[in-house]
Amino acid sequence: METSRRLFLRAAAAVSGAIAAACRGGAPQPQPQPSLLGAPVSRYGERAPFEKAARLLSQTTTPEEASSRTPLGEIEGMITPSSLHFERHHAGVPTLDPREHELVIHGLVERPLAFKVSDLRRLPSVSRIYFIECSGNSGPAWLGVASPSAQALHGLTSCSEWTGVPLSVLFEEAGIAPGGEWFVAEGADACRLSRSIPIAKAWDDALVVYAQNGEALRPEQGYPLRLLLPGWEGNANVKWLRRIKVVSEPYMTRDETSKYTDLMPDGRARQFTFLIEAKSTITRPSGGQTLGGPGFYEISGLAWSGLGRIARVEVSTDGGATWAEATLQEPVLPKAHTRFTCPWRWDGREAVLAARCTDETGYVQPTRAQLVAEHGINAAYHYNGIQGWRVQPDGTVVDAVL
Numbered sequence: 367m368e369t370s371r372r373l374f375l376r377a378a379a380a381v382s383g384a385i386a387a388a389c390r391g392g393a394p395q396p397q398p399q400p401s402l403l404g405a406p407v408s409r410y411g412e413r414a415p416f417e418k419a420a421r422l423l424s425q426t427t428t429p430e431e432a433s434s435r436t437p438l439g440e441i442e443g444m445i446t447p448s449s450l451h452f453e454r455h456h457a458g459v460p461t462l463d464p465r466e467h468e469l470v471i472h473g474l475v476e477r478p479l480a481f482k483v484s485d486l487r488r489l490p491s492v493s494r495i496y497f498i499e500c501s502g503n504s505g506p507a508w509l510g511v512a513s514p515s516a517q518a519l520h521g522l523t524s525c526s527e528w529t530g531v532p533l534s535v536l537f538e539e540a541g542i543a544p545g546g547e548w549f550v551a552e553g554a555d556a557c558r559l560s561r562s563i564p565i566a567k568a569w570d571d572a573l574v575v576y577a578q579n580g581e582a583l584r585p586e587q588g589y590p591l592r593l594l595l596p597g598w599e600g601n602a603n604v605k606w607l608r609r610i611k612v613v614s615e616p617y618m619t620r621d622e623t624s625k626y627t628d629l630m631p632d633g634r635a636r637q638f639t640f641l642i643e644a645k646s647t648i649t650r651p652s653g654g655q656t657l658g659g660p661g662f663y664e665i666s667g668l669a670w671s672g673l674g675r676i677a678r679v680e681v682s683t684d685g686g687a688t689w690a691e692a693t694l695q696e697p698v699l700p701k702a703h704t705r706f707t708c709p710w711r712w713d714g715r716e717a718v719l720a721a722r723c724t725d726e727t728g729y730v731q732p733t734r735a736q737l738v739a740e741h742g743i744n745a746a747y748h749y750n751g752i753q754g755w756r757v758q759p760d761g762t763v764v765d766a767v768l
């Protein structure tokens with residue numbers, strides 16, 4: 367097996383040649399530049415007009431069914447631009463006036479409380495970087511169906527810096543009454559999306575957030591308030607949060623009975639499978655991209671785990687027969703997207719690229735065969751198997767369906 371050190375040395379040797387080949391011939395001279403005045407200052411920034419990365423919309427775009435996906439193959443680093451954060455709404459995006467909107471905490475509490483957004487902003491705040499992944503992400507892979515791109519297959523995950531108040535602070539203020547073991551979080555959208563959450567998550571790391579990447583939440587991410595449950599399936603991260611009721615047992619709401627349960631081969635369904643287990647995917651090169659001929663490339667991708675930090679990512683260029691250690695880009699944060707890279711010299715022959723991650727608990731991302739052996743193929747949710755991209759001799763890249 368080739369060590370990553372040797373792979374790197376070979377790639378480093380290749381990179382100098384590759385860069386030289388890409389440069390203009392002769393003695394390079396700077397291009398002539400016109401001295402025209404540029405555009406004036408503006409109140410709210412826009413990206414360069416040449417940049418086209420966009421969310422991919424679901425085929426059905428009615429408010430009840432719609433989703434949109436982050437262009438994983440076109441973003442850099444570990445933070446998802448707010449304008450490209452994936453979306454999943456069950457009743458469209460409501461318009462909520464932050465001066466009117468209230469979060470009520472009631473049920474098994476000593477002091478029921480109502481907070482305006484301005485009240486929450488006065489409390490001690492935290493800013494933390496976490497991913498949110500829809501449990502339906504990568505769903506086609508259960509059925510072994512090929513997907514055209516990383517965005518189409520895995521684009522229901524995004525990572526932001528979230529600012530808000532720990533839910534534990536609000537619960538200490540309200541005082542949890544005896545028997546308060548769960549809480550039901552409800553959204554203010556037309557479907558009143560509701561999930562029952564074990565109260566331990568509040569004492570651990572749950573947040574009520576009002577900001578994302580340094581500015582107020584985007585409407586599509588839950589403006590003005592959202593529940594943030596780090597590392598837990600997207601659906602439980604209730605947007606447009608209007609109510610938290612402390613209760614003694616789960617409420618068996620529509621959103622945790624008719625959906626968001628995982629059908630097992632014996633016909634029974636797992637319920638309250640909140641945790642997002644470790645997963646990684648190569649985003650460059652990935653499906654739909656084209657390599658411009660043999661030579662040096664940096665393989666790059668994202669890894670994340672709802673259990674904590676990513677400890678290691680390995681990359682294969684031969685469909686999983688051999689693996690090399692990838693470099694993890696700093697920062698490597700718990701329950702956040704982690705960027706990994708690995709140098710590669712493409713020899714122009716067919717190659718199947720794949721990534722496999724391990725988190726700090728020692729959990730190793732499974733193969734599709736391992737997942738299917740345990741879950742069958744009808745679980746629909748929580749697919750986190752190793753997936754590969756086939757680089758074809760003409761440089762095009764397609765899903766290898768490993």
Ligand SMILES: Nc1nc2c(c(=O)[nH]1)N[C@H]1C(S)=C(S)[C@@H](COP(=O)(O)O)O[C@H]1N2
Pocket residue numbers: 451452453454455456457498499500501552553554555558559586587588599600601602603604605606
């Ligand atoms: N109130 C409310 N909260 C919601 C939803 C919703 O439709 N309504 N969708 C859920 C689902 S299924 C997911 S995956 C995430 C998506 O969060 P995002 O749109 O900010 O990416 O929000 C969750 N919270």
Ligand SMILES: [Mo]
Pocket residue numbers: 454499500501502600601
């Ligand atoms: Mo979701």
